[in-house]
Amino acid sequence: MLDIKLIRENPEKVQELLNRRSEEDYALQPILELDSKQRELETSRSQLSARSNEIGKSIGQKIRSGSDPKGAEIGALKAEGNEIKSKLSELEPQEKELKAQIDNLLLQLPNLPDESTPIGKDERENVELRRWGDEYLPQNGKILPHWDIGEKLGIFEFGRAVKVAQSRFVSLVGAGAALERALINFMLDRQIAAGYLEVMPPILINSNSLTGTGQLPKFAEESFKCQDDDLWLIPTAEVPVTNFYREEILDASLLPIYHCAYTPCFRREAGSYGKDTRGLIRLHQFNKVELVKIVHPDTSEAEHQSLVQNAEEILQALKLPYRIIELCTGDLGFGAAKCYDIEVWLPSSETYREISSCSNCKDFQARRADIRFKEAGKKGTQYVHTLNGSGLAVGRTMAAILENYQQPDGTVKIPEALQPYLKREIL
RNA sequence: GGAGAGAUGGCAGAGUGGUUGAAUGCGACGGUCUCGAAAACCGUUUCACCCGCAAGGGUGACGGGGGUUCGAAUCCCCCUCUCUCCGCCA
Structure with missing residues (x-):
């Protein structure tokens, strides 16, 4: 499998090396697009998780320091937690799907020929x-x-x-x-x-x-x-x-x-x-x-x-x-x-x-x-x-x-x- | 094939809902001590990904996948694997 980071950072070079193998279309563009979408999703998803973790922690602290678990303060936090949960339940499958697609495409790509490998058709x-x-x-x-x-x-x-x-x-x-x-x-x-x-x-x-x-x-x-x-x-x-x-x-x-x-x-x-x-x-x-x-x-x-x-x-x-x-x-x-x-x-x-x-x-x-x-x-x-x-x-x-x-x-x-x-x- | 038990960090082994990435021990690494070493003592000790020029910040991972919950190593479901006993068998 090729390194997605290498493809991301050096797509022309990767393309050129792959093209040395054959005239097959190794289409890296779709991978790059999926990859940038995936990373966008990952960023927003992890921000939501961060907030969710904060809420969880603070509910725990409040309960331990005597707040009423059924009270309004904790109720509001729980509500926010639920809201995040529902957002996450939308983002997570999307991100997973993207990752699977990227993986699929990456698994289809052959190795890059070594620079020293003589270039030829067959x-x-x-x-x-x-x-x-x-x-x-x-x-x-x-x-x-x-x-x-x-x-x-x-x-x-x-x-x-x-x-x-x-x-x-x-x-x-x-x-x-x-x-x-x-x-x-x-x-x-x-x-x-x-x-x-x-x-x-x-x-x-x-x-x-x-x-x-x-x-x-x-x-x-x-x-x-x-x-x-x-x-x-x-x-x-x-x-x-x-x-x-x-x-x-x-x-x-x-x-x-x-x-x-x-x-x-x-x-x-x-x-x-x-x-x-x-x-x-x-x-x-x-x-x-x-x-x-x-x-x-x-x-x-x-x-x-x-x-x-x-x-x-x-x-x-x-x-x-x-x-x-x-x-x-x-x-x-x-x-x-x-x-x-x-x-x-x-x-x-x-x-x-x-x-x-x-x-x-x-x-x-x-x-x-x-x-x-x-x-x-x-x-x-x-x-x-x-x-x-x-x-x-x-x-x-x-x-x-x-x-x-x-x-x-x-x-x-x-x-x-x-x-x-x-x-x-x-x- | 039948019955049961289990899967936690390099290893051993705690942990059964709330600062637990995870006690403790061993190992490993660094240091003190020593002529040197051992012992003792002090400290460190997972990996991956994302954001960022960096400093740094964040997320995920306790066999795998789903679920419950504001919150799961801990509760529920499914799968895989391992072990024990019985059966079968080279």
Whole structure:
């Protein structure tokens, strides 16, 4: 959520930054108008309350000092009190309504892109920052897509998963399941060693949590909802883990907080019909190891860089070629101010595909979720900065291994670093 | 699912209609003392919003929402959550 004070005091700047995202009309004017009405009401309302408090106090004093509670003097005060009460009963609902409207509008606004985020319309204007692992690019000509090799090896089951669920679900079988498990453990161990505290959060979460990280109210159709409860399947562990600290005031000495979490993730993938219909790339359910950081605002830039590194290290350990993309303003996610994607090489389609997305949300989620910190000796509180990134998407990592480690005879080598986890060298 | 109990400041824990933003204790912070520390003593110690250049002033908040009243932490209603017992269950 954007700071209403910032919008109030600097509407042109806010407008300009929002416009960098897209040509959508972010109409700040209605917010400003509602805001000034609300403040007007608040001023008159609080003046009335002040008088009402005075009356209450003075009635109390008079009664205690012997005035007749049924007498004329107290009667007059009561009458005035009643008059104020009736005025307040008109003002209060109006003010409440205004606040709700303002809140509604604010919740719809995306984060401001960071000044350093490259300006661009869509993913075509993302900026490639660097590549890693060219020396590991597979050399042999014909590489089967991972779904074909997986099917040959008998490690996936698509048809039966569709039968028991729906399209865009998969079951891993035998070595496939073991490989998935091995990858999860491998990733977690690495991130724990890098200083992240592991969490296994709830996978069903309430609406407040989704609002806190920005998936609601705008993107309700992207998550699965349980009809009879205010509970949703998590689209990413970012949501429960960041919301761990919702409505808390943390002691500054606790920062930075680093968490990693393995969870399944559930996405409706509405609007992606016909895209990536085969394989492990785009599923309604997939596994992910997520990294979440809650940090002091002064350090969030550096924390962002190291977050990306932590995700990269997994690919480096697995010797999978990748590149780092800096998203342009037009491709930036709703809550992000700045975002780096890591894209892994998929030789069967000769493309780099997103395997991690590392965002700095700055204070945007912190405002929505009300996550603050207090520095000893300093008056008041400040909002933390929140960051998150995949470390990594497990299914896509498996796809990358199946393709990049494919051998001419149709077998797949297991990356060395993973062998101790899977306890075999070849699939 | 059935029956009961409860939700107060960082924590513990008073408060059942009138200067109660809230006693008391602990903790934390500052000071005195000390070579230093402990102890003791003194003091401080919530957050948000609004008005104001400022000094300052005001409002709101005792799980959440409504109601009664001139006045609610205190009374009434609804909701949420927690705990205990029974049932069920991985």
